[in-house]
Amino acid sequence: MQKYLYLFRGGDARMAEMSPAEVEAHMDEWRAWMQGLAEKGQLIDGLPLKAEGKQVSKGGAVVTDGPFAEGAEIVGGYLMVNASSLEEATEISKGCPILDAEDGHIEIREIQDM
Amino acid sequence: MPSAVNQTLDHLFRHEYGKLVSLFANKYSPHLIDTIEDAVQEALYKAARQWSFQPMPNNPSAWLYRVVNNQIIDYLRKEAKSVSYEQAVTADAIGEEESRLPEEKVIVDDQLRMIFACCHPAMKPTEQLMLSLKLLCGLSVKEIARALLKQEEATKRAITRAKVKFREEVGALKVPEGGDLENRLEAVLQVIYLLFNEGYKATEGNQLMKQDLCEEAIRLAFLLTNERSCNKGELKALIAMMLFKAARFPARTDEAGNLLTLENQDRSKYDEEHIKWGWHFLHDSSKFEGSSVYQLEAAISCYYTTAETYEKTNWKAILSLYDTLVKLKPVPVVQMSRILVLSKVKGATAALKEMEGLEEVIEGNQSLLALKADLYAEIGNWSAARVHLQKAIGQALNITERRFLEKKLQSWIGK
Numbered sequence: 001m002q003k004y005l006y007l008f009r010g011g012d013a014r015m016a017e018m019s020p021a022e023v024e025a026h027m028d029e030w031r032a033w034m035q036g037l038a039e040k041g042q043l044i045d046g047l048p049l050k051a052e053g054k055q056v057s058k059g060g061a062v063v064t065d066g067p068f069a070e071g072a073e074i075v076g077g078y079l080m081v082n083a084s085s086l087e088e089a090t091e092i093s094k095g096c097p098i099l100d101a102e103d104g105h106i107e108i109r110e111i112q113d114m
Numbered sequence: 115m116p117s118a119v120n121q122t123l124d125h126l127f128r129h130e131y132g133k134l135v136s137l138f139a140n141k142y143s144p145h146l147i148d149t150i151e152d153a154v155q156e157a158l159y160k161a162a163r164q165w166s167f168q169p170m171p172n173n174p175s176a177w178l179y180r181v182v183n184n185q186i187i188d189y190l191r192k193e194a195k196s197v198s199y200e201q202a203v204t205a206d207a208i209g210e211e212e213s214r215l216p217e218e219k220v221i222v223d224d225q226l227r228m229i230f231a232c233c234h235p236a237m238k239p240t241e242q243l244m245l246s247l248k249l250l251c252g253l254s255v256k257e258i259a260r261a262l263l264k265q266e267e268a269t270k271r272a273i274t275r276a277k278v279k280f281r282e283e284v285g286a287l288k289v290p291e292g293g294d295l296e297n298r299l300e301a302v303l304q305v306i307y308l309l310f311n312e313g314y315k316a317t318e319g320n321q322l323m324k325q326d327l328c329e330e331a332i333r334l335a336f337l338l339t340n341e342r343s344c345n346k347g348e349l350k351a352l353i354a355m356m357l358f359k360a361a362r363f364p365a366r367t368d369e370a371g372n373l374l375t376l377e378n379q380d381r382s383k384y385d386e387e388h389i390k391w392g393w394h395f396l397h398d399s400s401k402f403e404g405s406s407v408y409q410l411e412a413a414i415s416c417y418y419t420t421a422e423t424y425e426k427t428n429w430k431a432i433l434s435l436y437d438t439l440v441k442l443k444p445v446p447v448v449q450m451s452r453i454l455v456l457s458k459v460k461g462a463t464a465a466l467k468e469m470e471g472l473e474e475v476i477e478g479n480q481s482l483l484a485l486k487a488d489l490y491a492e493i494g495n496w497s498a499a500r501v502h503l504q505k506a507i508g509q510a511l512n513i514t515e516r517r518f519l520e521k522k523l524q525s526w527i528g529k
Contacts, residue, residue: 015159019254023162024127030166048163077167 003044003111004089006079006096010072011104029097037081042092046079072103086110125326127158130175131252133221134182136228139249142186144231144284147249147277153185154178176215183213222340225250227287229334233301236283241276242305243312248273249280251330261323262312263512289341299344303352303408306331310356325363332356347402351409354395358415361388373514377424389419410439429458446476450485462492480509484519496529 015023037043051074055064067074083089089108098104131154138150157178171177216224232246244262247253253261259269290298313327335353338344365383368374396412414435421427436452449472457465466489469482476482483506490499503523510516 015162016155018159019257020127020131020155020158020252021125021257022254023158024125027127027162027166030162034167047167077163079167 001082001084002089002113004081004083004086005109005111006046006081006089006093007075007107007109008077008079008096008098009075009103009105009107011098011101012076013072013103014101026097026100029100033095033097036095037092042081042083044080044082046077048077049075072105080111126174127162128252130178131155131158132250133175133225134178135249135252136225137179137216137221138182138186139231140224140227140287142190144287145281146186147281149186149189150182151249153182153189156185157181173215179215180213222337224287225337226341226344227289229302229337230289230298231280231284231287233298233305234279234284235298235301236279237276239301239304239308241272241279242301243308244269244273245276245280246305246309246334247327247330250334257323261327289343291343295343299348302338302344303348306335307352307408309334310359314359328356328360328363332360347399348406348408350395350399350402351406351412354392354399355408355412355415357388357392357395358412358419361385361392361419373518376418379424381423384419392416392419405438407439407443410435410442414439427458429455433459446472446479446482449476450479450481454485457489457492462489465489466493480506480511480515483509491526496526500526 015026018026034043034046051066053065053067055066056062081089081092083092086108089110093106093108096106098106134154134157135147135150138153139147142150160181161174161178165174215221228250229246232249233242237245244258247258247261248255255270255273256266258264258273259266262269289295310328310331313324313329313331315324332353335349335356338349339353361384362376362379364385365379365381366374392412393416396409396416399409399412414432417428417432417435433452433455436448436455440448440452453465453468453472456468466486469486469489472482483502487499487502487506490496490502500523503519503526507516507519507523510519
């Protein structure tokens with residue numbers, strides 16, 4: 001079994017337009033999806049990320065505010081899952097509600113074994 | 115949508131929206147309504163992101179309250195910097211305050227004051243209705259338009275207009291007193307009545323959405339019972355009427371989602387709990403002096419809902435209630451309902467005769483034409499019946515009703 005990292009981007013613009021009931025329904029979809037992953041033993045960990053952040057470079061001499069990217073390019077959250085292959089990790093990700101949003105997408109990376 | 119999850123969180127966000135908007139409009143000012151709404155929306159959005167990944171906190175309301183409060187304070191501080199010294203002081207004072215969720219009594223009282231603010235006389239009844247749905251019930255403009263079968267753009271404009279009045283004319287949020295209370299309470303009850311009827315109307319559109327409107331109307335009415343000066347006969351009668359009608363919801367549609375008229379409904383599906391409480395409130399309302407329009411309507415719905423079968427409905431009792439009601443409230447829908455009941459008691463010929471006077475006033479009305487067609491059918495005048503039914507179909511505004519009438523016309527062909 002390998003570990004895979006999902007990086008979530010986008011979907012925010014759609015959510016900002018939603019009514020309270022729709023936001024709740026959307027959250028329910030996420031919760032149900034995550035619960036499904038947990039029940040199958042696929043879920044390791046995951047959390048949303050705030051929009052605020054810092055960028056540090058040049059040996060720590062340069063510190064700037066925030067992620068450089070805008071909107072749909074900002075990583076909005078991450079998830080770690082167990083899967084037997086990159087293909088399986090890809091299949092698992094297809095149930096994610098973020099894909100309902102036009103600009104929502106998931107980057108999948110295998111975590112290197114040490 | 116996963117139903118199990120959804121049931122436990124039933125409308126949490128929508129009701130939190132209404133609660134939080136009311137709390138902060140009271141805490142700060144109705145002038146800040148747009149900022150408050152934005153902050154609440156943003157907090158729900160943050161909550162959804164977080165609670166998608168993690169279990170909800172034990173007290174989600176308290177969490178949301180704190181987030182909204184911080185956001186508004188941030189906003190006020192920024193504003194204060196760019197505006198005046200005086201406001202900066204206020205904002206600092208605000209920052210000192212606790213951001214703990216107030217106790218239940220305050221939450222109820224704040225929502226009560228908000229109901230009265232949304233029904234401010236500066237606004238038209240439809241504006242009052244839409245604003246209540248927006249601010250108290252947490253529906254979006256789109257959902258309001260869909261529920262009321264209105265254009266989204268027009269709904270948006272009406273709400274914008276209402277909000278301008280809300281900001282500029284409402285002033286401090288309070289439950290009016292003395293003579294003011296009487297007038298304003300009348301407007302509030304009227305809005306709840308309209309809200310319920312919008313949901314109850316047999317029209318196209320998402321039936322669940324419509325049922326939600328009815329539930330919201332009942333919820334707002336129950337909120338009012340917390341205020342002693344409001345908890346009188348009219349309110350109780352209005353609640354009774356809504357409960358008797360809402361009891362029929364489970365039986366109103368068939369499996370395919372088609373609307374069923376009263377005579378075709380399976381009465382065993384009527385909600386007993388609603389009926390039980392309907393009786394309770396109707397009985398309670400009679401302890402107050404005078405008979406209000408709401409009381410008459412509650413009694414009528416009671417007879418309809420509690421009859422063992424459609425045929426066994428106590429038409430005589432209903433007719434005598436309508437005879438009184440039509441004098442107090444001479445509007446087409448009451449007049450026509452009365453004629454329908456009259457036909458059950460005195461026969462179709464008598465009802466057709468009674469209708470002649472009415473036609474001059476509400477000519478070309480679809481319900482009137484359909485009723486007339488039914489009455490002609492009853493006395494076996496099929497050609498007249500078909501002519502009127504065809505006219506009614508021509509007037510039908512929505513698909514469900516047109517489909518219903520066309521089906522009937524088909525069954526009348528060849529008779």
